[in-house]
Amino acid sequence: MALQDIRRTFLSWPVVRQLTGSDPTGRGAAVVSDHTRAVTARTETADRVVQSICPYCAVGCGQRVYVKDEKVVQIEGDHDSPISRGRLCPKGSASEQLVNNPGRQIKILYRRPYGTEWESLDLDTAMQMITERVLDTRARTWQATDDQGRDVNRTLGIAGLGGATLDNEENYLIKKIFTAMGAIQIENQARI
Amino acid sequence: MAECHPVGFQWVMEAKARGATVIHVDPRFTRTSAVADRHVAIRAGSDIAFLGGIVNHILSTDSYFREYVVAYTNAATILRDDFVDVDDLDGVFSGYDPESGTYDTATWQYRGRTSVSAAAGEEEQIRNSGGADGDTGQGGDSQQHGHGSDQGGGRHSGGEDGSQDEASQGARGAGHELGGHGANLGHGQVDRDETLQDPHCVFQVLKRHYARYTPEMVQEVCGVPPEDFLAVCRAVVENSGRERTTAWVYSVGWTHHTVGVQYIRGAAVIQLLLGNMGRPGGGILALRGHASIQGSTDIPTLFNLLPGYLPMPMVQEHGSDSLADYVATIASPQQKGFWTAADAYTVSLLKAYWGDAAQPDNDFCYRYIPKLTGDHGTYQTVMDMLDDTVEGYFLLGQNPAVGSAHGRMQRLAMSHLKWLVVRDLNLIESATFWKDGPEIHTGELRTEDIGTEVFFLPAASHVEKDGTFTQTQRLLQWHHKAVEPPGDCRSDLHFFFHLGRMMRERLARGEDGSGPLERDRPLLDLVWDYPVDEHGEPSADAVLREINGVHLSGDKAGQPLSSYTEMKPDGSTSGGCWIYTGVYADGVNQSQRRKPGQDQSWVAPEWGWAWPSNRRTLYNRASADPQGRPWSERKAYVWWDAEKRTWTGHDVPDFPLDTAPDYRPEPGVGGPKGLAGDDPFIMQGDGKGWLYAPTGLLDGPMPTHYEPQESPVSNGLYRQQANPTRQVFPRPDNPSGPSGDEPGAQVFPYVFTTYRLTEHHTAGGMSRWLPYLSELQPAFFCEVSPALAAERGLENGGWATIVSARTAIEARVLVTERMVPLRVNGRTVHQVGLPYHWGVGSDALTTGDSANDLFGVTLDPNVHIQETKVATCDVRAGRRPTGADLLALVAEYQRRAGITLATGNQQRTPVGDQPSPLTGS
Known part of the structure; x- marks a missing residue:
């Protein structure tokens, strides 16, 4: 190997560049390689950035959702948030996988009574079947009065248990429709 | 906090950098302990003794904030002289009925009161009604209707069916509601002794009650050495007062107990005594x-x-089922504060629900609301599934097979359903229990025998829909699609909107084409016309507008309300949730506000919107002294501007803006105008912070220590072992282990507690399917001390089997000095730590036994929350048996411990040796 080559190799070592150049802490130019220089962050090439809120705990950290070609490509902390100041924990940082996880179940599955395997079902059929189940159960279990003849106007045949990642608007519609159909057994993680 | 709310914890570290003292009280040493000034290892389930010890320290050293206490709390209020405290009744307060396991709270009232009634200002009518809570009329009514204690006893005596008498059911159904709207106080006029010397004033009662909570007692009960305990007391006292404030921060480590509500009350007593409520840097933060x-x-x-x-609404007698009667159960017009407008809030809700159909002449469709008759909470409902009275179940982003107490009961209950709809991001264990649940492995269930029809509908994630989350400080933040x-995949907004639409279409036709039935009117009259986009997705913005409410008539017809104070009881306004009114103030979706934190004040009022009225700290009138001046410049937050005659400050004042500090209402004036200028607690019927709760709680006016449902030690304060009003379910499938000195207690000698890890989320539905998080925390484990590992032959990295009275699970062993054996009552108590994220299934990236399977179902009486932060167990080296052998192992433990239906389910202890309850007079 020619001396010139050895010198070039030696001098291009990050530690040498760090000690001899303008980046003594080794957090900038001294440690950037050609490869790194050629890479562009997904956050820079995104078509748009959408402000969101982390769906895990109740601290309510701000998220920035980076979208390219109508796909989420990255989720990062929102520096503007006075709550989180741009930070996310391991769960919030991993939330892109919540959206894009290849194992995510995106099709409806159906298990018939006594069945041993899942079957497939389309959305409209599933909605029709569920509507029938709810109305049939409601009719079968309707209580106009209790055993002392007092008005109750309800069914005890239908129950619900919701997670606390439901939006307020979703909870509002759930409580409203359950109440209107007389189903009182609606509960939430908030009790658990 | 560093583990489970890491990003919020940055503010604790900011405070520490500015000189704050950080104390971490927890059975385990965690990432929080690592950076705290002091970690105090405590026995799980003993916190009331710890908090009571601090109260005693504050009172016995005269360290309370006297000016705050006298002016802003009910310390000076005189109680009835027939109230009897726990020390004179061996662990129960006066009014206890051992048959029903409930209290008549008449003797707990302020002097001059008997029982505060359901009907406004008519408390005399329900004098000593025997109602278990006796203040909302809901629990009380069911007693009055003559089907109360004569049917009682089933739950107390450990009946086979676990039946509960209806009176206590009614009381329990009502309990949690009080937590929401505050207790009805009849009126705000009370007798006070501002010298705090009257022996029946709250201050003196409190002082006597906590006198026994000495540092020595704290050591005996909690396992905390006196020097550590006193260091905490000193730090709390020194960091409270005019110049400084102390905050208490808790999570489910305080709520998952049979005395959970009283834990929080314990912190409330401390914070009120030290003047730390309504002030910056203070509070009790959930x-x-x-x-x-x-x-x-x-x-x-x-x-509820x-x-x-x-x-x-609870069930009412015929003829009394009116909107007026309902509103009267919430607040009386004579009491102080903003609950007196409950009629306006209710009518606005009814208008939001039923629109034009809701008219004055039909009580605004009030009778469309179905009625409760008792506890219809999630655990009662699961038992009803086992009784085959529940046919259908919706699970909406919730995984009870893993996340609820007593997983086996949850899964068996689901196998009784006719149909189950699971809406989730992933194929959680609650969706697959019929093919790969633990009961399939033990042979208790066979897939081919399970008749449950299961629909799995994949859900939209948070970035795939619009809507608001309300975070832990009441802040609504919009997330954009x-x-x-x-x-x-669809949102739950989509699912329920279309389910409702399709139901309404079918019912409008009538099942046989003959038109709708009477019972279908509430659905058909419902306002259910939200605009949808091209994908059929309803507008979350339109729903939020409905929640906010609008003017329905007059000049502003069609305009959003700006404040709940604009709501009217005459049907001229609508609003789906009065405390959220203002989120659409000025026609702007305030939850979308994103003014960068760096561009606004430290209170950051222009980021999102906090209920109510964008207030960031509640009861902030208390941040100023009775004359309206900040307690100190350093802690200035909200104050009275005498020149402009208005309250002002860094936050939205939580007080009528024009009520001067020296304003005193005429006797008999209720509502906001009934608040004196120094009544900062504007949602309390007397305007004061309650050191003592005369009404509103089912298990006592002051926190008092009880052992958990299962505990290796006896109660060090009296013979009453556990909360005498806890909600027990004596059923063969819900056994409890013996406690304290009972025979067989040594079979389950250890305490276990559960918790979360930073890298996982609750029952795992949003974390165990993610590659990053599953790699970071790949397996279920238990944390044990080196001493316990030696005692049981456990090896780090090996396997352990943890056995409770319900089941046995296996976990990898983590031997760590973070777990510290405690000296309690002269003996060593070992605690085992179990993260509860895992479940048995086949779809997640990481699966494992579920810690919640170890628990039974025993509940706090006020809120029906289960005790899942403490129970007893045994620990054995090695893996658990499988199949039928697992059931045999558990049965052998139950036999050895001598467990019967009565074990742990006797509310009053010791059994058959009780002083007769004194109810005064």
Whole structure:
């Protein structure tokens, strides 16, 4: 190997560049390689950035959702948030996988009574079947009065248990429709 | 907090950098302990003794903030002289009925009161009614209707069916509602002794009650050495007062107990005595664990609440089922504060629900609301599934097979359903229990025998829909939709809107074409016309507008309300959740505000919107002294501007803006005008912070220590072992282990507690399917001390089997000095730590036994929350048996411990040796 080559190799070592150049802490130019220089962050090439809120705990950290070609490509902390100041924990940082996880179940599955395997079902059929189940159960279990003849106007045949990642608007519609159909057994993680 | 709310914990570290003292009280040493000034290892389930010890320290050293206490709390209020405290009744307060396991709270009242009634200002009528809570009329009514204690005893005596008498059911159904809307106090006029010397004033009663909570007692009960305990007392006292404030921060480590509500009350007593409520840097802060769990309580999907903490109506006698009677149970017009407008909040809700159909002449469709008759909470409902009275179940982003107490009961209950709809991001264990649940492995269930029809509907993620989350400080933050959900994934807004639409279409036709039935009117008259986009997705913005409310008539017809104070009881306004009114103030979706934190004040009022009225700190009138001046410049927050004659400050004042500090209402004036200028607690019927709760709680006016449902030690304060009003379910499938000195208690000699890890989320539905998080925390484990490992032959990295009275599970062993054996009552108590994220299934990236399978179902009486932070167990080296052998192992433990239906389910102890309850007079 020619001396010139050895010198070039030696001098291009990050530690040498760090000690001899303008980046003594080794957090900038001294440690950037050609490869790194050629890479562009997904956050820079995104078509748009959408402000969101982390769906895990109740601290309510701000998220920035980076979208390219109508796909989420990255989720990062929102520096503007006075709550989180741009930070996310391991769960919030991993939330892109919540959206894009290849194992995510995106099709409806159906298990018939006594069945041993899942079957497939389309959305409209599933909605029709569920509507029938709810109305049939409601009719079968309707209580106009209790055993002392007092008005109750309800069914005890239908129950619900919701997670606390439901939006307020979703909870509002759930409580409203359950109440209107007389189903009182609606509960939430908030009790658990 | 560093583990479970890491990003919020940055503010604790900021405070520490500015000189704050950080104390961590926890059975385990965690990432929080690592950076705290002091970690105090405590026995799980003993916190009331610890908090009571601090109260005793404050009172016995005269360290309380006297000016604050006298002016802003009920310390000076005189109680009835027939109130008897626990020390004179061997562990129960006066009014206890051992047959029903409930209290008549008449003797707990302020002097001059008997029982505060359901009907406004008519408390005399329900004098000593025997109602278990005796203040809302809900629990009390069911007693009055003559079907109360004569049917009682089933639950106390450990009957086979676990039946509960209806009176206590009614009381229990009502309990949580009080937590929401505060207790009805009849009126705000009370007798006070501001010298705090009257022996029957709250201050003196409190002082006597906590006198026994000495540092030595704290050591005996909690296992905390006196020097550590006193260091905590000193730090809390020194960091309170005019110049400084102390905050208490808790999570489900305080709520998952049979005395959970009283834990929080314990902190409230300390904070009121030290003047730390309504002030910057003070408060009792619930670190809630889910993105919108606060919202799920505010706009509840809870059986006993309507939006804005209005109660779900309880069954009424014929002829009294009116809107007026309902409103009277919430507040009387003579009491102080903002609950006196409950009629306006209720009518506005009814108008939001039923629109034009809701008219004055039909009580605004009030009777469309179905009625409760008792506890219809999630655990009662699961037992009803086992009794085959529940046919259908919706699981909406919730995984009870793993996340609820007593997983086996949850899964067996689901196998009894006719149909189950699971809406989730992933194929959680609650969706697959019929093919790969633990009971399939033990042979208790066979897939081919399970008749449950299961629909799995994939859900849209948070970036695939618009909407608001309400975070832990009541802040509503809008999240914008970034992309369309893939495949069949849809939001719950989509699902329920279309389910409702399709039901209404079918019912409008009538099942046989003969038109709708009477019972279908509430559905058909419902306002259910939300605009949808091209994908059929309803507008979340339109729903939020409905929640906010609008003017329905007059000059402003059609305009959004700006404040709940604009709501009217005459039907001229609507609003789906009164406390959220203002989120659309000025026609602007305030939850979308994103003014960068660096561009506004430290209170950051222009980021999102906090209920109520964008207030960031509640009861902030208390941040100023009785004359309206900041307690100190350093702690200035909200104050009275005498020149402009208005309250002002860094936050939205939580007080009528024009009520001067020296204003005193005429006797008999109720509502906001009934608040004196120094009544900062504007939602309390007397305007004061309650050191002592005369009404509103089912298990006592002051926190007093009880052992958990299962405990290796006896109660060090009296013979009453556990909360005498806890909700027990004596059923063959819900056994409890013996406690304290009972024979067989040594079979389950250890305490176990559960918790979360930073890298996982609750029952795992949003974390165990993610590659990054599953790699970071790949397996279920238990944390044990080196001493316990030696005692039981456990090896780090090996396997352990943890056995409770319900089941046995296996976990990898982590031997760590973070777990410290405690000296309690002269003996060593070992504690075992179990993260509860794992479940048995086949779809997640990481699966394992579920810690919640170890627990039974025993509940706090006020809120029906299960005791899942403490129980007893044994620990054995090696893996658990499988199949039928697992059942045999558990049965052998039950036999050895001598467990019967009565074990642990006797509410009053010791059994058959009780002083007769004194109820005064």
